[in-house]
Amino acid sequence: MGRTAGTPKTGGREAGTPNKITGTLKEFVANLIDDNREQIVNDLQKLRPKERLAVLERLMQYVLPKQQAVSGKVDMGELSNNLVITYKYKPEDCIFPHSEDELDLVKDGIDLRNK
Numbered sequence: 001m002g003r004t005a006g007t008p009k010t011g012g013r014e015a016g017t018p019n020k021i022t023g024t025l026k027e028f029v030a031n032l033i034d035d036n037r038e039q040i041v042n043d044l045q046k047l048r049p050k051e052r053l054a055v056l057e058r059l060m061q062y063v064l065p066k067q068q069a070v071s072g073k074v075d076m077g078e079l080s081n082n083l084v085i086t087y088k089y090k091p092e093d094c095i096f097p098h099s100e101d102e103l104d105l106v107k108d109g110i111d112l113r114n115k
Contacts, residue, residue, distance in 0.1 A: 003009075013019075033040070044052055 044055060047055065
């Protein structure tokens, strides 16, 4: 029977203590790679470009964090309520813009014109 909820843990490793086998295995693999760097580079150069890229892609996950897809939803009704129009010319030079080229549609530094 297991311990009842709320009672303190007894025995086993303390929290934060690394597993000895994992630590020694990581050290072994790191030393193996470090001692064979030249051979690994030579083996990579012997691969066809497609195979070499596949190996490098697999290795990259251990160096670069994976990026997650980002999506956004824009409520154009809300955006149009907060629209700020900045004229390129002084107001006295241009009472009303003659074309889209004479004004900048800007919201939070984002150009809203379709280009």
